[in-house]
Amino acid sequence: MPMDASVKPHDRLARFLADDMDAVNVLIRKRMASEHAPRIPEVTAHLVEAGGKRLRPMLTLAAAHLCGYQGDHHVKLAATVEFIHTATLLHDDVVDESGQRRGRPTANLLWDNKSSVLVGDYLFSRSFQLMVETGSLRVLDILANASATIAEGEVLQLTAAQDLATTEAIYLQVVRGKTAALFSAATEVGGVIAGADDATTQALFDYGDALGISFQIVDDLLDYWGSDATGKNIGDDFRERKLTLPVIKAVARADATERDFWKRTIEKGNQQDGDLETALELLKKHNAMEDTRTEALKWADQAKAVLSVLPDHELRQMLSDIADYVVARLR
Amino acid sequence: MPMDASVKPHDRLARFLADDMDAVNVLIRKRMASEHAPRIPEVTAHLVEAGGKRLRPMLTLAAAHLCGYQGDHHVKLAATVEFIHTATLLHDDVVDESGQRRGRPTANLLWDNKSSVLVGDYLFSRSFQLMVETGSLRVLDILANASATIAEGEVLQLTAAQDLATTEAIYLQVVRGKTAALFSAATEVGGVIAGADDATTQALFDYGDALGISFQIVDDLLDYWGSDATGKNIGDDFRERKLTLPVIKAVARADATERDFWKRTIEKGNQQDGDLETALELLKKHNAMEDTRTEALKWADQAKAVLSVLPDHELRQMLSDIADYVVARLR
Numbered sequence: 001m002p003m004d005a006s007v008k009p010h011d012r013l014a015r016f017l018a019d020d021m022d023a024v025n026v027l028i029r030k031r032m033a034s035e036h037a038p039r040i041p042e043v044t045a046h047l048v049e050a051g052g053k054r055l056r057p058m059l060t061l062a063a064a065h066l067c068g069y070q071g072d073h074h075v076k077l078a079a080t081v082e083f084i085h086t087a088t089l090l091h092d093d094v095v096d097e098s099g100q101r102r103g104r105p106t107a108n109l110l111w112d113n114k115s116s117v118l119v120g121d122y123l124f125s126r127s128f129q130l131m132v133e134t135g136s137l138r139v140l141d142i143l144a145n146a147s148a149t150i151a152e153g154e155v156l157q158l159t160a161a162q163d164l165a166t167t168e169a170i171y172l173q174v175v176r177g178k179t180a181a182l183f184s185a186a187t188e189v190g191g192v193i194a195g196a197d198d199a200t201t202q203a204l205f206d207y208g209d210a211l212g213i214s215f216q217i218v219d220d221l222l223d224y225w226g227s228d229a230t231g232k233n234i235g236d237d238f239r240e241r242k243l244t245l246p247v248i249k250a251v252a253r254a255d256a257t258e259r260d261f262w263k264r265t266i267e268k269g270n271q272q273d274g275d276l277e278t279a280l281e282l283l284k285k286h287n288a289m290e291d292t293r294t295e296a297l298k299w300a301d302q303a304k305a306v307l308s309v310l311p312d313h314e315l316r317q318m319l320s321d322i323a324d325y326v327v328a329r330l331r
Numbered sequence: 332m333p334m335d336a337s338v339k340p341h342d343r344l345a346r347f348l349a350d351d352m353d354a355v356n357v358l359i360r361k362r363m364a365s366e367h368a369p370r371i372p373e374v375t376a377h378l379v380e381a382g383g384k385r386l387r388p389m390l391t392l393a394a395a396h397l398c399g400y401q402g403d404h405h406v407k408l409a410a411t412v413e414f415i416h417t418a419t420l421l422h423d424d425v426v427d428e429s430g431q432r433r434g435r436p437t438a439n440l441l442w443d444n445k446s447s448v449l450v451g452d453y454l455f456s457r458s459f460q461l462m463v464e465t466g467s468l469r470v471l472d473i474l475a476n477a478s479a480t481i482a483e484g485e486v487l488q489l490t491a492a493q494d495l496a497t498t499e500a501i502y503l504q505v506v507r508g509k510t511a512a513l514f515s516a517a518t519e520v521g522g523v524i525a526g527a528d529d530a531t532t533q534a535l536f537d538y539g540d541a542l543g544i545s546f547q548i549v550d551d552l553l554d555y556w557g558s559d560a561t562g563k564n565i566g567d568d569f570r571e572r573k574l575t576l577p578v579i580k581a582v583a584r585a586d587a588t589e590r591d592f593w594k595r596t597i598e599k600g601n602q603q604d605g606d607l608e609t610a611l612e613l614l615k616k617h618n619a620m621e622d623t624r625t626e627a628l629k630w631a632d633q634a635k636a637v638l639s640v641l642p643d644h645e646l647r648q649m650l651s652d653i654a655d656y657v658v659a660r661l662r
Contacts, residue, residue, distance in 0.1 A: 118485045121422060126479055148456035
């Protein structure tokens with residue numbers, strides 16, 4: 001397939017993996033069903049039709065192919081990863097009390113929080129069944145650890161989010177948990193199922209970890225930077241009092257008056273008209289958005305750098321382009 | 332150890348398994364901790380100290396011993412089963428909007444729904460890590476299937492609970508999912524880890540299944556029958572508009588006026604002073620409580636009957652006594 005620079009890296013990867021992704025989508029539709037509880041396919045269909053980018057399952061497929069895998073367990077693992085992701089989205093929407101995701105009403109709004117909690121549990125169990133079917137204890141170990149790290153990151157975020165004492169190190173730990181842990185597990189299990197050596201699986205893990213961190217930093221930055229692509233409005237995180245990297249940087253550089261402003265708006269949640277504008281001015285004044293962007297670029301570069309360990313393969317370039325693409329969302 | 336009839340069956344089993352249960356408790360405390368998120372041990376400690384009866388992990392230990400197991404994986408599996416149970420309790424409290432469990436305030440009341448959802452996810456992930464450590468794919472398969480059945484049963488309950496068209500067959504399916512699936516997995520994995528033959532593991536599954544069904548029917552009946560032991564008040568399920576077996580039986584035998592009563596109170600949730608008393612009279616009139624009790628006894632008898640397949644062992648008698656004990660809660 002000739003390289004076409006006008007096609008976005010994500011779409012190029014999707015085209016390369018199209019047959020596999022068809023199989024993943026068939027498997028997802030089959031396994032998200034329930035014989036006994038019709039509410040389950042209602043909720044899951046709503047999510048599946050919302051059409052996320054399926055980046056995580058593509059990472060698993062790409063890693064497996066890159067390591068020369070010939071079997072079909074990679075399709076199961078890709079579906080596993082997407083199920084875990086969807087389960088965490090359902091639970092996140094309850095935790096965040098969100099009303100919109102990807103420009104559509106969330107499941108907790110259309111049905112109720114109860115359905116989101118229980119259908120999330122169902123999808124998590126289904127993901128677990130799928131991975132057991134691969135018969136690989138090492139894969140099970142990686143995904144069990146990733147699941148625990150994700151949940152831990154989410155709980156840490158809950159207690160750290162509105163606390164001005166949250167450092168960049170704690171922020172990194174939250175991001176590693178809630179986002180990067182599934183990226184790194186997704187790429188690592190692709191290599192493991194293909195029987196890759198330790199250096200290769202380690203590089204795949206490191207790529208996923210750095211890519212996931214870069215991805216989340218960009219996501220958090222877009223909330224102030226602005227973009228059509230996320231379906232989020234500027235300032236959602238500010239209104240929800242989430243202490244993300246741009247604000248952490250601005251708080252660290254704040255004078256006494258500015259500190260009082262962040263204390264009132266984020267810690268106490270006492271927000272007034274004009275506060276978002278003030279917040280944006282303070283981020284600008286302290287160069288917090290530019291510095292956050294630099295951080296995201298650093299992690300993307302790190303993701304690209306570890307790829308040199310991997311076999312020479314056209315997918316390797318595509319994974320490199322994906323890392324560029326993640327930060328290119330900042331226009 | 333001499334048999335002492337004055338000691339309750341549950342306590343006799345606990346004494347027999349005391350050393351193992353100490354090891355289970357140590358493991359639970361160790362694994363429920365979190366290095367990074369202090370909220371996690373706060374919530375889990377609250378639950379662990381609430382001191383449930385630990386019936387499920389004891390069933391796993393008993394099944395393993397009964398099958399002559401000599402290793403130490405049964406302790407991991409017992410902790411696994413208790414973690415899954417605790418995770419479902421945390422999520423149930425969110426779904427039921429409960430304020431009390433075992434006479435103490437629930438975690439969702441002391442912290443918030445968010446913490447209950449995410450700490451539940453964490454415990455579920457931790458259970459998953461523990462079972463992976465046993466290295467038995469068959470055990471993983473059984474527990475993955477049980478988890479999916481539990482979640483499916485909970486979702487089915489969500490949609491069936493306030494629907495007067497719910498039949499006894501649907502009720503049985505809900506109960507098999509939300510309660511019996513973990514009982515039967517708990518006993519089955521005990522046999523599997525001990526390398527028991529298929530007839531034995533099947534009997535252990537059947538015992539757990541019948542015991543779990545009996546247990547849940549009794550639980551639902553106690554809500555109208557009354558008991559100090561549950562920490563529930565008479566009529567909680569009625570007020571929460573849960574269609575359980577006694578009411579399903581009364582609805583099936585209702586005349587037109589009585590049907591309107593159930594429609595108003597359960598389906599529409601329009602309850603007034605005196606409605607609980609009317610409900611109790613209707614249950615009495617149609618013999619619904621006695622018939623429900625007969626059903627619970629039938630399942631307990633079935634649990635005891637399958638034990639004949641198992642090896643002759645003093646634990647076999649204790650498991651039989653546990654089945655009697657479950658229904659003996661109805662005084």
